[in-house]
Amino acid sequence: MDEAAAARGLSLTHPNAAQWNHELMLEFQAALEKDPAADLMSIISDSYRREHRKAQYCELSYAAKINLRTVDELGDQLKHKPEVNLLDVFPKNYVRRIKMATAGRTAPSAEDTEKPSPPEFRTRLDLADSATVVFPLSETVTALLARYSHPEEPDGAEQALISFLKQLLWDSPKLWESSIRGVVVKCNEEVVAKVITSDTNDTTEYTAMQYLAERAPDIPAPKPHGLIRFGPFRVIFMSYIPDMTLAQVWSSLSPKEKVSIQQQLDDIFRRLRTLRQEDGNALGGVSGEGVKEYRVDECARWKDITTAREFSDLQFSACHHGSKTYIKFLRSFLEDESATMRGSVFTHGDVRRENIMVKQDPYNNNAYVVTGIIDWEDSGFYPEYYECTMLTCTLSLVDENDWYLYLPECISPLRFPLPQLQDDKKLPCVSTAMSDGSSxxxxxxxxxxxxxxxxxxxxxxxxxxxxxxxxxxxxxxxxxxxxxxxxxxxxxxxxxxxxxxxxxxxxxxxxxxxxxxxxxxxxxxxxxxxxxxxxxxxxxxxxxxxxxxxxxxxxxxxxxxxxxxxxxxxxxxxxxxxxxxxxxx
Structure with a gap:
């Protein structure tokens, strides 16, 4: 870390960082009162050290991050086993990674030392020259937009809506942003606006929230507040679920706390999966938006899929590099299971820690409560196994991430091992239009x-x-x-x-x-x-x-x-x- 970074200090990214610092200072004070020569380093918890490391890494170049992470991991090995031969545990790929990270690099000039900021997504809102209300706006959203009304407002209702909406989106603080996909802003304490750049005719997420609000109001999903087609964007208004994502706190949880989260999620998804429909009804979005299968085509939606068998046919229709014999061999494992599979269940489609909201239990500071499941744009009715196979799409061969050891039982890949193995084997031989390749x-x-x-x-x-x-x-x-x-x-x-x-x-x-x-x-x-x-x-x-x-x-x-x-x-x-x-x- 350079001197400038050290001078301005680091900030922890964990949502409870301020509370941790307060409690740590109290522990320091108590320890010093008891023994003025106390070793304060021994008081600092492992979870705090991990967050400190994350803050350090954010300040470093990629090459420096590799070096510091390597030293930290060796230190962990040494702490666990003081007599370990460090050469045995030294990462085998270090030389390759550091060479690639430093290849062709020259010392930066003074004007190059400032790191560029990622582009602000909201600058793209100027592309929006039309606005159409697709689903009625709630009274809350209508009132939010009305604040920007003035005597010199633009001629025509549509131009006024365009102006009011842009002002609202710019004035609202950001909760999430991707320079490519979109932004989520907090309009007030009740409502957020999700701006997405994609198929503006895809209403899957909104109609899913409507469906859940009517059929399963106990599922902690956001409540819909209106949808506007805004030029090349969709603006979805929904209720605000406060607190933090599970991804933000996961590394600080104990095994007992992780089991508690697992059990809470299992209860939620068991209730969700009681929403069923029989064969003959269209799979995918609840209002006929169609099935999504990004490994076949990340832009398309298929509206004529009505059975698990037809959905399997779609999955295997992707362009592949394997022989026809190989594909038939893979499918043969699923013949018996597909023949007995009937109907479909309501599926979230993108269950991961970033889409799970939690808060600290007000009655137990060492526990967390699941408060919401967000991001329902891939939801709808799908075969029973589908949620289970999608859970491991981001599972890495080498990265340590024990989230996959605490998956909710009702949607665990262990429930459908054959579809899971078929999915894992099929992906390498399929050349798809997805964002990732396959490990x-x-x-x-x-x-x-x-x-x-x-x-x-x-x-x-x-x-x-x-x-x-x-x-x-x-x-x-x-x-x-x-x-x-x-x-x-x-x-x-x-x-x-x-x-x-x-x-x-x-x-x-x-x-x-x-x-x-x-x-x-x-x-x-x-x-x-x-x-x-x-x-x-x-x-x-x-x-x-x-x-x-x-x-x-x-x-x-x-x-x-x-x-x-x-x-x-x-x-x-x-x-x-x-x-x-x-x-x-």
Missing amino acids: FEFAKYCGMIAGLFGRSLAEVGNDYLGSRGFTTLHEVLLRINTSQSLEEFLDSSSRAGDIAALIDQPDYHHRTPLTWAVEFGWVYAVRTLLNFRKATSILLSRFCLQKALTLMREIMKGGHHCILQHHGVTFLEGSWIIMDLIGMS
Whole structure:
């Protein structure tokens, strides 16, 4: 950490940091009164030390973060086993990772030391030149917008709504933001507004909240307060669920507290899954919005799926690199189970710690209470196994995250082991338009090699990665060494000022992360990577997204030098062209 950071001090990100500091000072005071020479370091808890480390990491470059994390992990090993041989526990991939993190770096000039701030999503609200109320606004929201009424307001109801809505969204404090997807702002103590850039005709999240409010009001989901189609955005008003996400407090919970959270979630999802429908009714959104399956197409919704069998057909329809025999072999494991599966259950579709709200138990400072489940945009009626298989989409091969050891029993993957294994095996051979690749193929082949040669999986994996020369961005894209999503990684890297170098850096085989994403047809990944680069002024005729991707694939097949440079265009400029095509689709 540099001197400037040390001078201004660190701030803990945990929601209870202020309370922790107050209690810690009282403990220090009591210890010093008892013994003026007391060792104050021995009083500091492990959970506090972990939060201190997280605050330190946020101040560092990627290379410095690797070094400090390595030292911290070695210190933990030494504390646990003082006589350990540190060479035995030293991370095998350290040399590769630090070389990649420092490759091509030069000492920054004084003007480069300031880290750029991520772009403010709300600046994009200027793109909204229309506003249509899709679902009626509640009295609370109507009153919030009415505050901006004045005698010189714009002519016409729609122009007034556009003006009032922009002012409300700018004046409200942010609760969450992604520079790509959208922003959530707190309008007052009762209502939040969620602004999302995606299919403006998709009302799945709103109608799900309506459905739950009517059919299962005891489920702690936000209550709907109106929906506005706002140019290229959707603005969803819903009730505010205060407090913090489970992700913010998870690392500080004891095993007993984690079990308590597990049991509370199990009770909630058991009640949710009592909402059923019979075969013959459309799966997916409750108002006929259709089924979503991002591993087939992250933009599409299928409205004619009415049984678990048809949904399975959809999942296996994705373009794949495996043989027809291999796919049939995988499906054969599910034939008996699919034949007995009837109906569908109400499903959240994205159960993870970031979408679970908790608060400290007012009667027990050492316990937390689940107060809400948020983000219902992937919800609807799906086969019973679907929630269970989606739970592990972000499970990493190497990252330690014991959340997956405390999953609610009623939606645990253990309830449907065959669909879970089928899902894990199917993903590597499917080239999909999803935001992430898959670590399962990597693990499978490393495991085979390890078994043949009597070596550990970690040793084989590190040897392979060392030969590929992957950057950290390659690994995130291919889901090899992290549970972090591509979008989350790019957001954090943009704050650290490392993003441009990472996006343009090839592996040892001259393939950048963008090259990987295009070759495998990961539409969302291509769009996400390019969104994080500055747009150029290249203007082309209007093409559909499919044509843009076809052009990218042709560039890759023919070699970008022979196709693009023939026309005096570099590969990076070619990327800008594709970005323009995607943006105009």
